[in-house]
Amino acid sequence: PAAASEGAEAPSAVPVEAPSDAPFEAPYAPGPAEPGPARRPRLLVADDNADVRSYLGDLLGREHDVLLAADGRAALDTALAHPVDLVLTDVMMPRLDGFGLVRALRGDPRTTRLPIIMLTARAGEESTVRGLGAGADDYLAKPFSARQLLARVSANLELSRLRERVLSDSRRQADMLTSLSQASLLLSDTLDPPQVLDTARELLVPALADEIRIRLADPRAERPLYAAGESVAPGGVLDRALGDTLLAGTAPEPPATGGTLLSVPLLAHGRTLGALAIARREGAYTMADRQYLQGVAGRLALAYDNAARFRNERHLALTLQRALLPQHLPQVPGLRTASYYEASASGAEIGGDWYDVIALPDGEMGLAIGDVMGHDVDAATVMGRLRSTLRGFALDRASPGVLLGKLDAYLRSLDVDHFATCLYAVYEPRTRRLRYAASGHLPPLLVAGGTTSFLDVCPNAPLGLADEPLVGHETRLPPGAGLLLFTDGLVENSHLPLDDGLAALRRACDGLTPPVLADPQAIIDRALGLLDIPGRVDDDTALLAASAP
Structure with missing residues (x-):
């Protein structure tokens, strides 16, 4: 063999291409x-x-x-x-x-x-x-x-x-599946329909499009048209593409030479919710781009449908919940009342928190608050039945302890799996006497300036679980004092023991003076400051405040 030369003989006409190191950020x-x-x-x-x-x-x-x-x-x-x-x-x-x-x-x-x-x-x-x-x-x-x-x-x-x-x-197929999996997580991360559409924009602009339009044919939509991005398509082109897609119910076939516009339907559970169209200034879309857009559209439609269902169901649940609560609180001389109710921020379930104010004979006033365990229609049904039954027992002039004993027996007779906590009090404005009893419920807060404190209650079992007679209590409200009844959603915190939550409530209301206490809404406003504490447990919250001038 001929003698070997050192190195390689590379003709100068052969170019050498350097690999690109540009980072990739698009999904x-x-x-x-x-x-x-x-x-x-x-x-x-x-x-x-x-x-x-x-x-x-x-x-x-x-x-x-x-x-x-x-x-x-x-x-x-x-x-x-x-x-x-x-x-x-x-x-x-x-x-x-x-x-x-x-x-x-x-x-x-x-x-x-x-x-x-x-x-x-x-x-x-x-x-x-x-x-x-x-x-x-x-x-x-x-x-x-x-x-x-x-x-x-x-x-x-x-x-x-x-x-x-x-x-x-x-690799492209794997990347697409990974990206679509991430898209599913992002789209399903919210139950707010407008936010679902904003998430779709973040997924597609600018990674796949400069402009995005969504037309919703869903009667639940607040706005039928959603548009975002930089306008790059000629006037009316995207709208016509959306109309054609909605009319056909399928994605139109792209031109043989490709194009800078794609339109696909939004299908969920066999229904056409709308259509999605995208456009970009340059670079014809490929079949892979079309497949990816169809994958995003399918996930967008499901996420939007779930969010719209949740919003409607939650609205119906809140409407039913509020319908089960008193629409107006009776007012009598010597006692002013105010109330507050806030449903849990998550879930479409009906809560079991409730309150009531009952005008009794001889000018007395019955005050009740309770919490049925559970967040479903059965719990709401039990709550409604307990509230109406308590009203009947209260009008029979039963004492708080006796009344709760009857209510416990009534709940047992319903043969349901739910139990409930309840506090019932009777106030006599003429004598300022307050009689009360609790069945597994948190104690009421007596708001009286520097002597603000929780009233004593016996640790009775909740309704439906009580096996001993319920013990009642009696006290007199000082002139200008206030009273706050509340459910555990106000004071429960995942970072703090319950006693710390109760102490925080007492401190929040401790500074209220008699002139301010004349308005029971002032007590509620001060107590609601606890809802802003980090770590608060997301639960229904009911408050009932009373002022005794």
Whole structure:
């Protein structure tokens, strides 16, 4: 063989393309609309025989760019420095033979899939098996014809292109599925319909579009049209696309040459909720882009439908909840009352918190507050029945302890799984006497300036669980004092013990003076400051305040 030259013989006409290091930030990378101009394949020929190198360079250089290397080490350095599409290597070479070169190329992630053809004068099955075992894709024994070599090169280049295309499509499909999975999480992260649409905009602009329009055919929609992004489509084009999509119920077929506009329907549970259209200033959309948009549209439709259902159900639940509470509080001389109710911020369930004010004979006033355990229609039903039954017992002039005992027996007779807490008090404005009893409920707060404190209550069991007679209490309200009845949603905090929540409520109301206490709403306003404390448990909250001038 001819003496091996050091390094590689790289023709100056062969350009070397540097890989891009630009970071990728979009949730989904849109594919190119059309393949770029085809470039000549670049081959690397490694052979220590100068005549063979020259022959192969001339033969292959008619349709390929060819780099030449005189030994295995130079070929390895060239392949790593100048990306090539295929390697043809001799077996017997100085510094690094063909088998070593194949193993080195296969061991580097940059060249692990590079097609390699081994050229050698060693004929026979053993040499072929050894070459293929080292990682070569093909093995060609010398002497070989020009047509045979060109056919092997062409076949291996085509196989490499197909392999890379499959891998690229697989990666793109995996990226798309990952992105759609993330889109599902983001879209389902809110139960507010307008926020769902804003999330769709964040997913699509600017990663896939410059402009987005959504037309909603859903009667639950507050606004039928949502538009965002920079206006790039000619006037009326997106609106016509949305109309056509809604009319057809399916995505229109894109033009054969691609386009810069896509429109797809929003389908959820077999219903067409609307249509989504996107446009961008330049770059035709691909089939992969269309598939991705259809995936986003399907998830958007489901998320919007869930959010709209939740909003409507919550509205109905709150309407029913408030209908079960007194619409107006009776007022009698010597006692003013005010109330507050706030449903849980999460969930569409009906709460079990309630309150009532009952005008009794002889100018007395009955004050009641309770909490049925549970957040469902059954709990609301039990709450409504307890409230109406308590009213009947109160009008019979039963004392607070006796009344709660009857209410406990009534709840047991309903044969339900719910239990409830309740506090009932009777106030006589003429004598300022307050009689009260609690069944598993938190104590009332006596608001009297510097002597603000919780009234004593016996730790009776909740209604439905009591097995002993309920103990009643009696006290007199100081002139100008106030009284606050409340449910546990006001004072429960995931970061603090219940006693700390009660102490915070007492401190909040401690500074109220008699002139301010004349208005019971002032007590409620001061107590509501506890709702802003971090860690508060999200629960229904009911308050009933009374002022005794």
